Each structure stands twice: as structure tokens, then as C-alpha cells.
Amino acid sequence: MSKIFKQVQAHQLSKRYNIAAFPIKIEHFPEAPSRITFDSGVEIESTCLSCVNKYCINYTNEELKSIYFNDFPHDTNNNVCPINAIEWDINSDFPHIKSEICFSCGLCASRCPVGAIYLTKDTAIINTKNIDYIDNTDIKSHKAEIDKFQNATKTGKYLDESDVLFSLIYNKILETNANSQFPNLITRNLLIQLGLSTLIRRKGDVNLRMDGVFNARNNPKIKGVIEIEFGKDVLDSPRNILDNLAVLSSRHNYQYNDLIPLVVSFNLPNIRTEYWRVIKDISNVLNIKIQSFTIGTLMLLLWNQQYIDFSQHNFYVDCDNPSINSTLSNILNRKINLSNFEFSITAPNK
Numbered sequence: 001m002s003k004i005f006k007q008v009q010a011h012q013l014s015k016r017y018n019i020a021a022f023p024i025k026i027e028h029f030p031e032a033p034s035r036i037t038f039d040s041g042v043e044i045e046s047t048c049l050s051c052v053n054k055y056c057i058n059y060t061n062e063e064l065k066s067i068y069f070n071d072f073p074h075d076t077n078n079n080v081c082p083i084n085a086i087e088w089d090i091n092s093d094f095p096h097i098k099s100e101i102c103f104s105c106g107l108c109a110s111r112c113p114v115g116a117i118y119l120t121k122d123t124a125i126i127n128t129k130n131i132d133y134i135d136n137t138d139i140k141s142h143k144a145e146i147d148k149f150q151n152a153t154k155t156g157k158y159l160d161e162s163d164v165l166f167s168l169i170y171n172k173i174l175e176t177n178a179n180s181q182f183p184n185l186i187t188r189n190l191l192i193q194l195g196l197s198t199l200i201r202r203k204g205d206v207n208l209r210m211d212g213v214f215n216a217r218n219n220p221k222i223k224g225v226i227e228i229e230f231g232k233d234v235l236d237s238p239r240n241i242l243d244n245l246a247v248l249s250s251r252h253n254y255q256y257n258d259l260i261p262l263v264v265s266f267n268l269p270n271i272r273t274e275y276w277r278v279i280k281d282i283s284n285v286l287n288i289k290i291q292s293f294t295i296g297t298l299m300l301l302l303w304n305q306q307y308i309d310f311s312q313h314n315f316y317v318d319c320d321n322p323s324i325n326s327t328l329s330n331i332l333n334r335k336i337n338l339s340n341f342e343f344s345i346t347a348p349n350k
């Protein structure tokens, strides 16, 4: 069978729910399938519709653009999963997740328009339970079905944070043989899902010093520059980010005080390191407020279906207050359930 014929056949397998009503709510649950409520009162489990556009697997070219930094030479890798744990065999009706390497970040789940992917502490799961489907006969009817979900209210959460959960996730990441672009890819993808159009430096590009740039999708005034360091080099990030601001100001005509500097790390640095003091010095002398994130913090926000809004949220932390917990608590309207004993996700461990 020719490859072209196989692709056409795969598209013909896309599905619609056999329910003559409008979806009004998709509710997510930790460790259990999401549920869809229709305006007729009918409720069903979200199950995979075998999308023509593989939302859970790839970004579109449009999603990998920035309105401000269109001359930034960026990585065009369009994989949603930074570790390639989600794939779709052309002979299969549904995508498949390699649970041995999936670390439940939630990126693919947050992309699914019908909520068919849910998270457990070990892996993401695509719900392919056999419900009453109608096979689409054309791409148009499939697109119309997906469009119906655009305005459905999204509630609930994908996972509950805990020390045990982050221990599993972080250790799985450390055991995975990820390539050198992994830190940049996971950061870019998490930031995109959290509302920031983000570009990252191409793999091996030694001519560019900064790791990434971003602008808020819903607020054209909010834009910034990113340093991503998952190792000990994070200690140099505050100084590197000043370097990035200087380059963008002097060579590319951006106003440095219009740019939000953002450091993304695996762990927050130890409280005894210079990192925290340097951030405070930069704030005191230059009035530049460096925002610090870990990928665990970004996952936590994603699991709770939040967006980063720099006009409302302040992730500035320094030696006087090195914890992100109060900002997260304000956003989530509840206490953060983490001691940061093994990994420094939202505050440095002592």
C-alpha cells in the first residue's frame, strides 16, 4: 500500500461522538478520565477522536511564531512532547504514549481539545475506550466536531502536586537519556501552553547567547527574554540575562526596561549560593526584576489550567524571600502542598 493511500486512510478514521448536543464543560481529574457534559445533560468520558490535526503531537507553524521577535533564529522542532513519548503509528486508530519514558508533564493532555488524555503519577494515558462513535467521512465534519469544543468550559485539574509526585517525575527526567535541547524544548512548550508565544535558540547555535524570547499572546505589551539552565550554570543566569538585555537593546533596538527577564531552571539554586544575592543587587541597582521559574512550577500551573499573566503575577524572588509559594498560592487560591525536601521546585531546600 502506498504511503499516500495510508495517510488518506488514517484521516478517514477520525471520529465524532454520536451525541446530538453541544459540549458545555470538560472536567479534568487526577488519575482518572476527563468527563464531558453536553447541553442536553448527557455526560460521557472524554475519549480520543483520532484528530486529523494532531494537536497532542505537533504544534502548527503559527504557534511557533512570535509577533515581536520575528528575526530570532529559532528552533522549529514542532513536537509537543519534549521527549518524543507520544507517537502515532499510521496503521493505528489512535496515538500511543510510551509510558516507560513519559513523565506526566501534561503538555500533550493540555493540547487535546476534547480532554481525551489524563495523567497518572507514572504516565499520561490516552482514553480510547470504545464509546458510541461515528466515523467522519470528511475532514470538514471532523473539524466541525472539534470546533464545538472550543467554547466548552475547562474545569478541574490534571494532577495534585506533592513531594512524592515530583520525586517520581524529576527522577524519571534525570534517568531519561534526553538530548541537549530537552531543557529548551520543555521550557518553550510549557510557556506556550501557559499563554506565552515562545521561541528558543536552535540546537548547537553558538552565535546566539540568549536561550529564548517570549511575548504574551493576549497582551502585546508583555515580552521578554529567557535564560534556561538545568545544571550548575544556573548560578550564572542572572549575569547572562543582563548580557541578553544589553544585546537586545543595543543591537536590536528593544528597550531593555520593556523586557521581562526570565530564568528557568530544573531546581532553584541553594539558598547559600550567590544567585539570590546577585538577583537582589540587580534589582536594587538597576531596578531589573528577574523572574525565577523551575519546570516543576510551570507543570504545576499547567496541571491547574492556569496562565502566566505578568501584568498580574510577580515571580520575582531574591535572598530575602526565595519562595515562589506565595505567588502560586495567590494564583491557585490555596496552599501549595510541597516541602521541597528532595527537589527545590517552588523554594530552595535548606
Ligand code: SF4
Pocket (backbone or CB within 6 Å): 047, 048, 049, 050, 051, 054, 055, 056, 057, 095, 111, 112, 113, 114, 115, 116, 117, 126
Ligand atoms: S488524544 Fe486528543 S488531540 Fe490527540 S488525537 Fe486523540 S482527541 Fe485528538
Ligand code: SF4
Pocket (backbone or CB within 6 Å): 080, 081, 082, 083, 084, 085, 086, 097, 098, 101, 102, 103, 104, 105, 106, 107, 108, 109, 123, 124
Ligand atoms: S505527558 Fe509529557 S512526557 Fe508524557 S507523553 Fe505527554 S508531553 Fe510527553
